[in-house]
């Protein structure tokens with residue numbers, strides 16, 4: 001079975017655009033928090049894609065929603081609406097501050113919609129001078145040209161010619177810098193309510209609260225990018241609900257589809273009114289298959305016992321990682337919230353997060369990194385406790401092999 005029709009890793013280099021460098025293994029099957037590769041080697045999945053497979057692999061509720069919808073209708077253009085999209089939008093408004101939903105196919109597209117809406121809102125209400133967008137260093141918002149420009153890593157946005165302009169980056173959690181920058185010219189502030197790709201960094205309560213207050217003072221919109229933090233990841237349905245700060249626009253994707261591509265932008269009726277007919281759109285956005293799957297995901301994830309379970313499983317991870325660290329002291333800190341956790345490497349291990357990822361894969365557990373110094377865990381929100389234990393055991397073996 002291993003190289004059936006020569007579908008192996010070498011084929012990647014032959015036919016795929018080289019913007020990724022995937023691992024050697026090719027998983028072919030998944031169930032819950034276990035996956036199997038072509039050689040039938042089994043892995044515990046602590047990655048869940050990248051914070052995507054929030055119900056694990058092939059969850060029965062998702063399989064049922066997908067196959068049921070597949071027998072009915074797959075696609076309608078936005079010239080018509082469809083039942084799954086309407087049901088999902090209704091549910092998302094019930095579960096959040098939002099009154100209106102725009103569907104896209106990815107996180108970047110949801111953020112692109114958010115940024116365009118903010119700019120249009122400001123032009124309509126205050127004129128074209130109010131165009132400044134404030135974002136944060138190490139922030140990540142996707143790979144379209146606008147979102148990569150707003151993201152805080154110039155290595156991702158440089159080298160493509162002139163960028164969308166009037167975007168400023170400040171250090172995260174630096175209130176003085178923020179106060180000094182924001183003005184009546186500020187159109188919007190875009191931030192993750194817990195930085196993911198940037199290294200699993202939580203905002204201080206004072207910072208996130210002050211950002212909200214200053215946005216209000218200067219009539220600027222606050223956009224929370226919850227592509228990674230959303231849909232139960234932090235133990236709240238959306239992370240903002242655990243901060244006491246409500247944004248004006250929220251983007252969500254990744255776990256929303258549980259493995260099926262979908263993204264959404266959530267906002268209020270007043271702000272949404274600036275996206276008049278024809279101002280924005282998407283061919284696949286609101287696709288019935290995607291919305292049916294996402295609806296099944298949201299139905300499971302929004303249950304209080306599932307959200308409470310996220311907090312319990314967080315503790316199992318923290319305890320297990322501390323136990324490993326007692327034997328092999330390589331972590332200086334375990335940070336993050338819910339099942340969006342980062343184990344920060346000590347000085348001595350700096351730059352070696354990817355080595356740990358590779359060794360973990362060999363030992364049969366899939367983990368992620370968040371930069372060179374942080375090992376990241378974003379497992380299924382319903383991962384079984386035995387899978388957590390087994391995965392941590394394998395991680396310990398991997399670390400032992402490196403020490």
Ligand SMILES: *Cc1c(COP(=O)(O)O)cnc(C)c1O
Nearest residue numbers: 106107108140141142196227228
């Ligand atoms: C992954 C991610 C994105 C981009 O989502 P895509 O679906 O890859 O476009 C945007 N923002 C954050 C915070 C993310 O983690």
